[in-house]
Amino acid sequence: MSFFTSPQVQVSSKAIELLNGVLGKENISTAESVRDHHSRDESSLQAFLPDCVVFPKDTLQVSECMKICYAHSLPVIPFGTGTGLEGGITAVKGGVCMDLSHMKQILSVNQEDFDCTVQPGVTRMMLNSDLRATGLWFPVDPGADASLCGMAATSASGTNAVRYGTMRENVMNLEVVLSNGDVLHSAGGGRRTRKTAAGYNMTNLFVGSEGTLGVITQATLRLYGIPEATLSAVCQFQSVQSAVDATVATLQAGIPIARIEFLDDVQMKACINYSNLEGLQELSTLFLEFHGTDDSVKAQADVVGEIVQLNEGSDFMYATEAEDRNKLWTARHSAFYAASSLRPGSRILTTDVCVPISELPEIITQTKNDISKSSLLGPIVGHVGDGNFHTLLLIDPEDESERKIAKDLANRMAQRALAVGGTCTGEHGIGIGKRHLLAEELGQVGIQTMRSIKEALDPKGIMNPGKVFL
Amino acid sequence: MSFFTSPQVQVSSKAIELLNGVLGKENISTAESVRDHHSRDESSLQAFLPDCVVFPKDTLQVSECMKICYAHSLPVIPFGTGTGLEGGITAVKGGVCMDLSHMKQILSVNQEDFDCTVQPGVTRMMLNSDLRATGLWFPVDPGADASLCGMAATSASGTNAVRYGTMRENVMNLEVVLSNGDVLHSAGGGRRTRKTAAGYNMTNLFVGSEGTLGVITQATLRLYGIPEATLSAVCQFQSVQSAVDATVATLQAGIPIARIEFLDDVQMKACINYSNLEGLQELSTLFLEFHGTDDSVKAQADVVGEIVQLNEGSDFMYATEAEDRNKLWTARHSAFYAASSLRPGSRILTTDVCVPISELPEIITQTKNDISKSSLLGPIVGHVGDGNFHTLLLIDPEDESERKIAKDLANRMAQRALAVGGTCTGEHGIGIGKRHLLAEELGQVGIQTMRSIKEALDPKGIMNPGKVFL
Incomplete structure (x- = not known):
């Protein structure tokens, strides 16, 4: 179909072999149908095929994959449910699509503290279904049954935001695998306080970063009483x-x-x-x-x-x-x-x-x-x-x-x-x-400042390249 | 008094002369009493005297002063009311204390939209007093009558946070003068929407940055109906x-x-x-x-x-x-x-x-x-x-x-x-x-990531040096 574009293949057989070693052959695919499925979201924007799709099963595998991609300067596109509306997961420069749907554990629900921690394959409906017996719920509700970590990456909201806020107000902590494979806990490992003034608010830097600063592998979220x-x-x-x-x-x-x-x-x-x-x-x-x-x-x-x-x-x-x-x-x-x-x-x-x-x-x-x-x-x-x-x-x-x-x-x-x-x-x-509109909205100093943050956290420019910035 | 320490004088007479040119002589002081007044907050932490104190009257003057300090690699310490509790305004490396108390205009109150924009000299009580006739109020209330921009810089909260949130949830936009004198609007100039997903959340990166990333010269805040x-x-x-x-x-x-x-x-x-x-x-x-x-x-x-x-x-x-x-x-x-x-x-x-x-x-x-x-x-x-x-x-x-x-x-x-x-x-x-505790709380990757953001935005390390990071 003329509508698809497959950019130059960048992922070498050597890199594929190394990724195989981390994930096992069954968790990496170069099949056209799988790449096609990961080439576009629900928007009408042009589709771009990734060179391969990997399905890590835990944070360690994400980290090991990132180290390989970093060493080989391969673009990496984090993929939740593919229900975005601005082309955030299209592989405009090819590379490795990292599909996180196999990581679907709800790691903890702290009923007394109104919080929970989920892996990136957990969707908002899965969570709310699981929470039913507790009398708690998570209110942020974009139209699609999106993954909660994908919602964090996109700064999603929905119909309840007028009362309960957006993802910005409801994410307490994120685990993020950085471009070099380092594992960051944005508010420190295991922390889940209702407020903090401990250093820069990195949690909210990654909320809305659209995969351009790292791969979100875990989110700690605020819950509410039904x-x-x-x-x-x-x-x-x-x-x-x-x-x-x-x-x-x-x-x-x-x-x-x-x-x-x-x-x-x-x-x-x-x-x-x-x-x-x-x-x-x-x-x-x-x-x-x-x-x-x-x-x-x-x-x-x-x-x-x-x-x-x-x-x-x-x-x-x-x-x-x-x-x-x-x-x-x-x-x-x-x-x-x-x-x-x-x-x-x-x-x-x-x-x-x-x-x-x-x-x-x-x-x-x-x-x-x-x-x-x-x-x-x-x-x-x-x-x-x-x-x-x-x-x-x-x-x-x-x-x-x-x-x-x-x-x-x-x-x-x-x-x-x-x-x-x-x-x-x-x-x-x-x-x-909307990259051209962002430039207009923020002005030159705004874009420069964002870009300097991007360069600091992703010096090789491998995290979801071609997104957010022109 | 033995309790005070005056580090090496770093601000040359040439720099003072240039600052004089921007501010006028009456708005810059090297008097011991003025420096003393700006050497400590309300904590019991050791006081450190800045070399001089400047009193800009608008954002342009702040920017011009920053350009001079940047060119001369002079430490700059933003100063609101000096009511902090962790030594945030002490001049541990000397330099220029930038006292923003002369910028005390409430620039706008948008009654229909429940928001306002204030300069850094406006305190929370000044704002609430001014708002009385509108039926609106700003709920964040640390013990002291702190400046609102200082409260943003410290990620302050208070007694109403359990219902209305902290500064993190209530700042919609910030004007920040960066270390090189550039003027940033964290959410774009004049923007005041209840939510946004436009690029990185820079507003919340500066909330809680404690003067280490720039000088906050304007804050747009959410208001509530009384x-x-x-x-x-x-x-x-x-x-x-x-x-x-x-x-x-x-x-x-x-x-x-x-x-x-x-x-x-x-x-x-x-x-x-x-x-x-x-x-x-x-x-x-x-x-x-x-x-x-x-x-x-x-x-x-x-x-x-x-x-x-x-x-x-x-x-x-x-x-x-x-x-x-x-x-x-x-x-x-x-x-x-x-x-x-x-x-x-x-x-x-x-x-x-x-x-x-x-x-x-x-x-x-x-x-x-x-x-x-x-x-x-x-x-x-x-x-x-x-x-x-x-x-x-x-x-x-x-x-x-x-x-x-x-x-x-x-x-x-x-x-x-x-x-x-x-x-x-x-x-x-x-x-x-609490710098040693922050390191423990965030772990090595957390601190490294914060430090890389600091270096990206303040490459010369002149913004409130010696704070946050060990």
Whole structure:
């Protein structure tokens, strides 16, 4: 297929032999199908095949592999579930893809301290399923069932961030294999305190580093008690502006809302069909959730209900039973796949700007107008409580003119966000798709400073090369 | 006084002349009294005089001064209010102390977005006083009225961290003048989003960097709505163990408590006298605060009241009026000065360990026993909701044997914390006092990695030399 590019093969047979010695033959593959599977994420960005894929089973093997790659100056691309959206795992310079899915142990759950430690193959759903009996949960929830260490690498968030924070606030410690094979514990080995002032915050340097500073082989995470009561609700609006105005007013009223998600009329059309949502119309919509005691969730919902009324929204449709709530939030998490189904065969170019919340109503309205004027379908979904929203621009992957239209739309959106104190990415990261925007967002000194950190930690430039930096 | 040390004078008359040119003569001082005032913080650590003190009035002047210091390889020590507790501002290698107190503008308050931007001379009380009319507040509250940028540099926290987080969670962007005079905006110029995944998290790299990576000249901070209702309460216990057990049970019950502070019998003695607290006894005590609506603070207090009863604590003494609440929390914030007053002429060696909360009861009990066996007075206060507590070891600054006893106590405490997954510093930082402990806490790879970051950002080693690293 013309869509794939296989750069020059860089991994010598000597290196393969050495990796074999560490991993055993069954845990390294140069098969086209395996390399193909590791050549792209869920975005519409170009795929690049790694030269080989390795499947280490523990940190020691990761370290031994890194030493070989370091000695041979081979690019290394850490791979979790491949569910990223900015091309973070594409092997733009070939090299060794390090698939960590065989390391899937939950190493500890400290119920009394609300923390746990997981290996990089553990996904968010695996963890929450395992935690069920403890009364605890981990709230960060990107759409996909991503690996938790991959989520750390991408600085992921999701629908619960407005109340529980993103990966930045919820990672307490990371084990990272550095480019030379050294094993770093970002907060010191075994440390799991709720706060620390011990030296530089290396934990948060690796959160969001997108594999460019090292391979995350273990994460210690904060957990939360499952709320005593949970109340979900949906309300609909005649305009984007009203829905977003209601969101901003809710935040400004200081309601400790757990989730407040916006879906525009186009996205609602997709979700109603894809997830069989009954009783809802193709209108601007908010999905809401309240966490607390029985009394407090009702009290919160009453206040927000009044705010919604003031903004000409519909009455709340409540989902109180676990089954109804699950249906609602599964629909929200499937928004990406639902959007795809609006145009079979299409791929999605996703945008991810985040702005100060007061700027939201105007930028979403402008964005919607801009998409309407184009020839593309582009549903909008947003973690509007954080000022973050996505457009899912549906393109024919074979049609370069559509790709250009989508890129131009995305660029104009990013420019609008940057102009009002926003960022080009709230939670998807930079990858290969937004490197030019990062340069603009941070300015020259910012990029230089980041680059000097990269060079200090990865002097040979072998960690996920071609990502983040132009 | 023998207690002071003035290292070799390094700042040449040529450099002084150049600094004069940037600042004007009135904003640079080599007077002994001014240097003396900038030679030590509030700790009992040895003082070191800088060669001169400069008072820039804006970022441009800071940058111009840094360029001169860079060209002449002069140590630069950023200085906020000098209220640190680990010797962070002592001029151990002489050089230029950069006192930022003349930069005291609150540059913006974005009421709708719950954020503000301040210069480095603005203290937490100045900000909160200025915010009063807006209904917003900034919750991070170390004991002293520290500067907000100094608090960022030290990764400070305080009594509200259990609910609102520390500086790490509340700084959105920093302006930093780097060692070569370049001006960095850690999240890009003017950006103030609630979340971002745009490249490395440089904001949190500078939070807690203790002046060793650059001079913080501006901070953009998250603000919060002043809660509709606030309820403060005090309860007392017959043993340390009961008070701490009640704390752990409260956290494990998922109560969104705003403050939960422990004071032992010795600290209570000091506070009762120093702050005229009536109706309280010299017993292990919890100071509590609940934030929310009228109904929710009462509901929270009821649940915690039951937990306290189960742990054989006293009934709550409530402080509902603002005046009573202020008295209570002023007493808590004055704990350090109250402790001093137990032994006039003494200085305090403070400890600052933080452990997983399940480890708190045992480590506080062990610590109290250890202090009891020594010849020193050592009140204990703790942000126990974060697993963080301080002992305030009162020593005669002229008596080396007392200093040694206190240091040995502090070291044993840190060792106990490190052995159970804790850190040697929850909020005071490393400074010069805990460099050996940092090395132990992080291990060799951790220290090497931090050092490589330091070398990348400060290649000449002029930023606050002698701090953090041995």
